[in-house]
Amino acid sequence: MTGTKESFADLIAAEDVLLFVNAAVTATGQREFHSRADHQRLSLSFLHEYVRVNYRSIYAAVLALDINDHNAVRIIVELLCTADEADPEQKRTEGRLIAARLAALPPQRVYRAFHALRSAKVNNRRTRAIQRDWLAARADLAHDAVKYRSALKTVARHTHNPLDGELGAFLFRPGKSTRYSDPRLDAYRRARYEQDAIYELPFTIAEGFAAKHGVPRARFLERIAPRMTRLERLRTQSTTGDTTGTTTDLTVMPLTRLALFVLSLPRAERHLRRAELTAALRASALRAAGPYAGSWGRVSAVLDDSYSSYGSGVKRRRPLAVALGAHFLLEALAGSYGAHWTSGGRDPLMVRPWGPSPLGSRVLDALEDSPERLVIVSDGFDNAPPGLAGEVLRVWRTRLDPERRTSIVHLNPVYDAEGFDVRRLAPSVPTAGIRDAEDLAALVEIAQFTEGRTGLPELLAYLDRRTERFLTAQKADRKADRKALQQHRQRTDQQSNQPGDQQGDQSSSRKADQGKGGR
Known part of the structure; x- marks a missing residue:
């Protein structure tokens, strides 16, 4: 009897952990197609507190998974704000995980986390040491002093870090120095009076000075183009066009970000640039597939391009971009591949959010290919007719394929605030949350735990x-x-x-x- 209780407790714990992992991958507290932002934030806040209180060690270990930056920052802040709840061994492990995750986060996210700690009045020795170590590891603090000046100044004050030398003078005694030896710091000083100096600064800072000096937008973009990052160049490409004479190498872009860019283009432009865009998507997908390219055998995919794949105003076309990226990644992973879009379309480059979600019919079409793997990328709302996909998958798994010759995985890019999880199609089909298409292979691996055939010990070993x-x-x-x-x-x-x-x-x-x- 005791063993039964322990097994049941392990099952509940495993479900709780997987529930949180799915949320940490997909949820960002922003509005989705089927739920408001306040519902998202309330649901996510409950999950963070529940898992932190009941499974603190696992809560920290989630930092090592492919969760989104929003939840990574939140976990870091929660762990540091509740350090008194951890024992010494937990603190050591948490410290290593926090330092490693901070090093992997974009700097603006890290400064946002430090601001949250300051607002929460967390300023103990451990927190200050973590912040100082991160600052010490920054390759170019002068760049941060220019681009994130206010944030860096706040962190330096909060951690009692004087930042000696001209960096401290630049932040805390502006106007006192007639020049700086660092070219960025001096360019920032001169940019207040010289137009030429603004082109020595990062793009986002130079924009403000250009507006102050009244520099025409076209001329500014043409001269600042060499200092723009790939993403900045991509964002302004439609504005700059032939004005700058520069183009962005799309093949080096991350897969999901590239898919978002492709979907933002008018369909006529996608048609004109078909060869370029398709080659870029395939190159990015092949890079994401890595050594696993061509190793998945026969693969069929059901990809959701229904109207709900538009997402929301703040996450525009995000679910559709994940489906588009997954299409090209599965094509790279598979030996032979067949795609089935819910709209019935055959041209992935021309997909758009449109129509109902006949997932059941498309699942039947995909299973007719006799695949070794079936991957479904959808928000889980099956409405043409409702529930058909779940019934098809149930009958397939229990009657037609009980030996599980076909591996079926459902990847969902949308967090369901009411269910505290991503929406599932059928209990017999493993479901995992997905935010970036390039994480597909790793998420297929973790989806096996949601099927119930592996327990908490296996899940903990995987996390380790x-x-x-x-x-x-x-x-x-x-x-x-x-x-x-x-x-x-x-x-x-x-x-x-x-x-x-x-x-x-x-x-x-x-x-x-x-x-x-x-x-």
Whole structure:
């Protein structure tokens, strides 16, 4: 009897953990097609608190999985705000996971996490050490001082980090120095009076100075183009066009981001650029497939391009972009592949959110291909007719294929706030949340745990493997970052010691002072 209770408790724990993992992958607290933003936030807040209180070690280990940045930041903040609930061993493990995840997050997300800790008045020694270590590992704090000036200043004050030297002077004593040896800091100082200096700054900062100086948009974009990142160039490509004479190499873009860009183009432009866009999507998918390309055998996919795949105003076309990216990734993974869109369309490049969701009919079409794997990418709302997909999958699994010759997985890109999980099609089919199409292979692996054939020990072993792999990878990345940081500092020191550069800085400083006097 005791063993039965323990098994039942393990089953509940496994379900709770998988519930949270699905939410952490898909939910961002933003409005979805079927639920409002406040419902999303309330549901997500409950899950975070429930799992943190009942399964704190697992809650921290989720940082090693492919969860989205929104939930990664929230887990980090929650762990640091409730440090008194952890024992010493848990604190050590959490500290390693937090440091590794912070290193993998975009800097703006990290500064947002630090701001949340400041708002929560969390300023203990452990938290300050984590923040100082992250700042010390940054390859170029001068870039952060220019691009995230207010955020960096707040973190430095909150952690009692003086940031000695000209960086501290730039942040806390502006206007006191006539010049800075770092070219970015000095460019920021000069940009208030010199138009030429704004083209030495990051794009987002230069935009503000260009508006202040009244620089025409077309001329500004043409001159700043060499300093733009790929994503910035992609976002402004429709505006710049032939004006800048620059193009973005789409083949190096992440798969889901590239799919979002493709779907943002008018269908006429997609038709004209068919060869370029298709080649870019296939190259990105092949890169995401890695060594597993061509190893999945016969694969069929049911891909949802119904009206609900539009998402919402804040997550525009996100579910459809995941389906489009999954299409090209499955094509790369499969030996032979067949796609079945809910609209009945045959041209993936021309998909658009349209019509009902006849998932049941498309599942039947896909099973007729006799695949080894069937992958369904859908928000789980089957309405033409309602419930047909679940019934088809039930009959297939229980009567037609009880030996499970065909592996079936449902990947859902939309969090269901009312159900505290992603919506499922059938109890017999494993379902996992997905946010980025490039994570498909890893999520198919974790979906096996939702089927109920593996228990909590196997799930914990899987989390341990992922945690160890994550920490090892981040350790190697930190070594590479430290080497790059040393090289960068050596180059900076050499540049600052060159007489010509000092003369140039003095000349620029005189021009800025003259400009200030003229104003």
